[in-house]
Structures are given as structure tokens and as C-alpha cells.
Amino acid sequence: MxxxxxxxxxxxxxxxxxxxxxxxxxxxxxxxxxxxxxxxxxxxxxxxxxxxxxxxxxxxxxxxxxxxxxxxxxxxxxxxxxxxxxxxxxxxxxxxxxxxxxxxxxxxxxxxxxxxxxxxxxxxxxxxxxxxxxxxxxxxxxxxxxxxxxxxxxxxxxxxxxxxxxxxxxxxxxxxxxxxxxxxxxxxxxxxxxxxxxxxxxxxxxxxxxxxxxxxxxxxxxxxxxxxxxxDSVQLWAVGQAEAIRRSTRLFANPAFGNEGVFPQFYFYDCQSCHRRITDNPNAVRTFETNPGRPIPFGNPPYNDENMIMLSAVASVLAPEQAGRFDAAARNFHAAMGQGRSQSAAAAQTLGAAAAGLSDAIAARNYDGGTAFRVISAIAGKAITPRFTDYTGSAQAVMAIDTLLNAMVRDGRVTVGAAAGIRVQINKAYAAVSAPETYNPKAFRAALANAAGAIEALR
Structure with a gap:
């Protein structure tokens, strides 16, 4: 296979x-x-x-x-x-x-x-x-x-x-x-x-x-x-993340797409933040985790930031001179959600411009054999993993780890046999996002760290 x-x-x-x-x-x-x-x-x-x-x-x-x-x-x-x-x-x-x-x-x-x-x-x-x-x-x-x-x-x-x-x-x-x-x-x-x-x-x-x-x-x-x-698979993956944000923010900033009647267009938001089991059990345990990348008021549905998390990780490796600008734009965009439609639309345009700049930089650069290793380390690093609090971002992360590992196999940086040995750890990360209903942030972060660590050991 x-x-x-x-x-x-x-x-x-x-x-x-x-x-x-x-x-x-x-x-x-x-x-x-x-x-x-x-x-x-x-x-x-x-x-x-x-x-x-x-x-x-x-x-x-x-x-x-x-x-x-x-x-x-x-x-x-x-x-x-x-x-x-x-x-x-x-x-x-x-x-x-x-x-x-x-x-x-x-x-x-x-x-x-x-x-x-x-x-x-x-x-x-x-x-x-x-x-x-x-x-x-x-x-x-x-x-x-x-x-x-x-x-x-x-x-x-x-x-x-x-x-x-x-x-x-x-x-x-x-x-x-x-x-x-x-x-x-x-x-x-x-x-x-x-x-x-x-x-x-x-x-x-x-x-x-x-x-x-x-x-x-x-x-x-x-x-x-x-x-x-x-x-180059790393380039395809990274540009795809940037262009997804660019497209998302452009459409969101357009009132014909960003609103649906008196409500925002919920297509843009994280589905699982609202579609959770509802109960009035006074002893129910809150499943929400504070996300350091999303400074939004408690109880507000978060914008789907799966691509933002991935692009933040890859920017720190491939375009560090632009990474700070992008991260600031992403935080400001989330914060604007608690301010109003006009503020969030303006912040979306700023974030889209930052993503476009990263897309251009990533598409223009050359890639060496160690790029995938460095990006995987960034995805599983201390700066990014605290943002894996929700299903969609975590699902993107495990797909990214697997995509980048396959790129290293094709480039001859990792043997097929070695990759097969790591498969057990990657499968555990996949299992942690097997269904939104059973997603557990802590368990996912541990599984992702083990998979990334197994890949890092091959460097």
C-alpha cells in the first residue's frame, strides 16, 4: 500500500x-x-x-x-x-x-x-x-x-x-x-x-x-x-493554507456573503463550537478551553481558524520576517468579532492582506530537504499546540503532519520502512480526531507530540 x-x-x-x-x-x-x-x-x-x-x-x-x-x-x-x-x-x-x-x-x-x-x-x-x-x-x-x-x-x-x-x-x-x-x-x-x-x-x-x-x-x-x-509538497500545503485564509477573509468582508439576514453567515465559524451536546445539568463539566490565539468574548462562536493555526506555524519557519505581522492580524481579527460587523470586516481585510503576503513569499522560495522537519516541529511546538483546543484545527494539524511526512518519503529524506514505523503514532493522532463528538484536546495534543517526536528522531 x-x-x-x-x-x-x-x-x-x-x-x-x-x-x-x-x-x-x-x-x-x-x-x-x-x-x-x-x-x-x-x-x-x-x-x-x-x-x-x-x-x-x-x-x-x-x-x-x-x-x-x-x-x-x-x-x-x-x-x-x-x-x-x-x-x-x-x-x-x-x-x-x-x-x-x-x-x-x-x-x-x-x-x-x-x-x-x-x-x-x-x-x-x-x-x-x-x-x-x-x-x-x-x-x-x-x-x-x-x-x-x-x-x-x-x-x-x-x-x-x-x-x-x-x-x-x-x-x-x-x-x-x-x-x-x-x-x-x-x-x-x-x-x-x-x-x-x-x-x-x-x-x-x-x-x-x-x-x-x-x-x-x-x-x-x-x-x-x-x-x-x-x-514541492511542502510548498503546495503551505500555499494552500495561506490562500484558504485569503479566500475566507475576502468573502467574509463582503456583506453579501458575511451576513445572512440579521445573523452573521455561520458558514465561516467553527461548527463544533455550537454543535455540542446541550444540557441543563447543574453539574455539567464545561468543555470549552481558552485559546491564546483567539481573544474573543466568552460564549461567542469562534471563526474557523484551522488554516490560521497552520499558517502561523509555517510562517515562523518559512517567512519569519512576516510571521509577527500575520499573528497580530489574526489576533486582531478574532478580537474584532466582539466589537461589531464593520470592525470585523476591516480586520478581515487586514488579515487577508497578511495571508496574501505570506502566500507570495512561500510560493517564491526554494525548499531544502530539512524544511518539512522544521515545519513539523513548529506545528507541534510550544507556540502552536496551545491553540489546538477545537476539532477543526486539530484535524488540519494531523493531516499536515502526515502530508509532510509523505513529502519526506518522496524526497528520500525518510525511508518507507522508517515512515511505516512512525505510522503507529500518526494513527493514534488520527484516532484522537476520529469524530467531533469524542474529541479531547488534551489527548490530541499528547498524540500529536508523540507523532512529531517520532519524526524528529529521524532527522
Whole structure:
């Protein structure tokens, strides 16, 4: 079993949550603003020839050429995108649509923005089908400008990008495309409200390197590196954290998304802070723990800060000159929640700008073999672990530890055998976040420390 498979198997309770999000809330045709080129969407069938991406075996000379088979795999999470439209007709999809008064889910704009390659009506080619779900062009961009030339001898990756292909090898671009649905955007049909989750939609969670690994249909071989450059898992993970905060704060600061009637839009807040067992037992033990990173009034629901905690850790290692500014902006943002809507919106913009600066710095730097070790030490260090008081941040932390360990295995810094030996400790950390109902902060922090310590011993 591969390390990626081990990670998924070990963390099934939480992965079930994130993978339901991958099935029910998947990427769309929304393009990153800096690379979007207008064009028509030609449909999955246009890529499916046996001389293109429709082979049964991945034996192509340049690319695998069995990408369609991987995208359609019914036995694996790599096929989740192809199933995105079909889940709209499932009993769960029908119940959600009925509760929200959307009519039929498979024709509801609020659903199709993320459950299909939702191309505008005037840009749909003759082979485009909504029922294809999240097809090739949802991630790679409208194909009319490059589909007939991208494989030709004179073509290069740069010329394909100029013709409209999305450069997903760039971490910030990839994160922007993924976040459109795996967090939300201001484009039509790409924002999951608290009402949707109340109706049964799964909670949205995002981690760029993990999601990339689950959906990979390419080989990171010498040809890939020659054409597109080397992908670094630490960089993907870290940029994903920064871009998630950037997206979250931008949407929150927008009154069209930050409010829902007289209430704030609770989508942005930590679900488990409110969804706990309620009792008027006078002897009930309080489960709330004071969090040093969140100076909010007691009893207020906290903003979901899972990505903030991770970015604070990684900033201390990769961009220490900006880390203090980011941490101050995060604390001020939480504090503003007790002051009012205008103050919290302004603080969100400041925090988003700090996250954007970190994203740029992380995307621009080079990475050495010891980077992952240092980041793991920071996540499990004294400055960060007191902030693991809630389920969502803790779940991100154990995914991060596992993501970074796998990066070290791929880079040859840690052997497969040594990583397998550490697996016992990582599995214990996963077990500590196996379900929100049984989450225990103290037990999780101890399990995380043991896992990080086992990895540190290999340095």
C-alpha cells in the first residue's frame, strides 16, 4: 500500500468528511483571474479518444493517456469529480434541494456551480454535458483555444497556457481553482451557506496537497519537471493554507456573503463550537478551553481558524520576517468579532492582506530537504499546540503532519520502512480526531507530540 493510501486508510473518519466534500462540493469551471482566457467548453468526450486521454493503460510517451479512466474510477476517490453531478440525484441530494426549495438539484444553479463544469450557456460546445460532472475543463480551462494544438510538436506548455490552459503547476493558481468549490467563491453557485449545511450538505474542508494527491492523474517524472517545473509538497500545503485564509477573509468582508439576514453567515465559524451536546445539568463539566490565539468574548462562536493555526506555524519557519505581522492580524481579527460587523470586516481585510503576503513569499522560495522537519516541529511546538483546543484545527494539524511526512518519503529524506514505523503514532493522532463528538484536546495534543517526536528522531 502506498503512503498516500495509508494516509487515507488511517484517517477514514475525517477523510470521509473531506471526501464527501470532494464528492458533493467539487471544482467548477471558474478560472483564476490572472490566467483566464475566454473560450468554449468542448466537453469530456473531446478528450476521450484512445490517441488522447482515453487509453486503458497509462503507457503514453509524454503523458499517461489513461487520464479519463482515472477520472472515472468508481472504486477510488480519484473518480469523485466524475460522480459530482450524479450525487445531486441521490436521496441526500434530493433532500437538501427540497429543504431549500431549490426544485430539482440537478438543474438548480446553486448546485451546478460546483457539481458540473458549469459553463455559461453561450460557451457550451456540442459535446458538453452537465451530466459529466466536474470534467477536464473544470480544472484545466475552456479547451477551444488549445485542444487542437496542445499535443502538437511545436506546442509548449507556455503556448498552451497562453491559449487558455490553466497552469495548475503553480501553487497559487491551483489553490485558487480548487478553493472556488472546496471553500467557495463569489461566482454564481459557488458558495455553501449555513442553510445548505443545515439541510444536510457536508462541512467544507480543504488541504491542497492532500486533495491534489487524491485526484492526481499524472506522473511527476522528468518530462513533467522539464515542461512545468518541480512540484514541492511542502510548498503546495503551505500555499494552500495561506490562500484558504485569503479566500475566507475576502468573502467574509463582503456583506453579501458575511451576513445572512440579521445573523452573521455561520458558514465561516467553527461548527463544533455550537454543535455540542446541550444540557441543563447543574453539574455539567464545561468543555470549552481558552485559546491564546483567539481573544474573543466568552460564549461567542469562534471563526474557523484551522488554516490560521497552520499558517502561523509555517510562517515562523518559512517567512519569519512576516510571521509577527500575520499573528497580530489574526489576533486582531478574532478580537474584532466582539466589537461589531464593520470592525470585523476591516480586520478581515487586514488579515487577508497578511495571508496574501505570506502566500507570495512561500510560493517564491526554494525548499531544502530539512524544511518539512522544521515545519513539523513548529506545528507541534510550544507556540502552536496551545491553540489546538477545537476539532477543526486539530484535524488540519494531523493531516499536515502526515502530508509532510509523505513529502519526506518522496524526497528520500525518510525511508518507507522508517515512515511505516512512525505510522503507529500518526494513527493514534488520527484516532484522537476520529469524530467531533469524542474529541479531547488534551489527548490530541499528547498524540500529536508523540507523532512529531517520532519524526524528529529521524532527522
Amino acid at each position: 502506498t503512503m498516500g493510501a495509508n494516509r487515507t486508510a488511517a484517517f477514514m473518519p475525517y477523510v470521509r468528511l473531506t471526501l464527501l466534500a470532494a464528492i458533493l462540493l467539487v471544482l467548477t469551471g471558474g478560472l483564476h483571474s490572472s490566467v483566464a482566457v475566454a473560450g468554449n467548453y468542448e466537453g469530456v468526450a473531446s478528450c476521450a479518444g484512445s490517441t488522447c486521454h482515453g487509453r486503458n493503460e497509462g503507457d503514453g510517451k509524454v503523458v499517461r493517456q489513461d487520464e479519463l479512466r482515472i477520472w472515472q474510477d468508481r472504486s477510488s476517490q480519484t473518480g469523485a469529480h466524475s460522480r459530482a453531478y450524479a450525487v445531486l440525484t441521490s436521496p441526500r441530494g434530493e433532500r437538501i434541494a427540497a429543504s431549500l426549495g431549490l426544485g430539482r438539484a440537478e438543474s438548480a444553479p446553486a448546485c451546478l456551480g460546483c457539481h458540473s463544469t458549469n459553463a455559461p450557456g453561450d460557451s457550451r460546445g456540442g459535446r458538453w454535458l452537465a451530466s459529466d460532472g466536474v470534467g477536464c475543463e473544470s480544472c484545466h480551462g475552456a479547451a477551444s483555444g488549445w485542444i487542437s494544438s496542445h499535443y502538437a510538436v511545436p506546442a509548449s506548455h507556455a503556448s498552451n497556457v497562453a491559449a487558455g490552459l490553466i497552469p495548475l503547476e503553480k501553487p497559487q493558481v491551483r489553490a485558487g481553482v480548487c478553493l472556488d468549490c472546496h471553500f467557495g467563491s463569489d461566482k454564481p453557485g459557488q458558495f455553501v451557506t449555513h442553510s445548505m449545511m443545515a439541510a444536510g450538505h457536508p462541512r467544507v474542508s480543504f488541504e491542497l496537497d492532500l486533495f491534489s494527491a487524491m485526484q492526481a492523474h499524472y506522473n511527476l517524472d522528468a518530462d513533467y519537471v522539464r515542461r512545468k517545473g518541480r512540484l
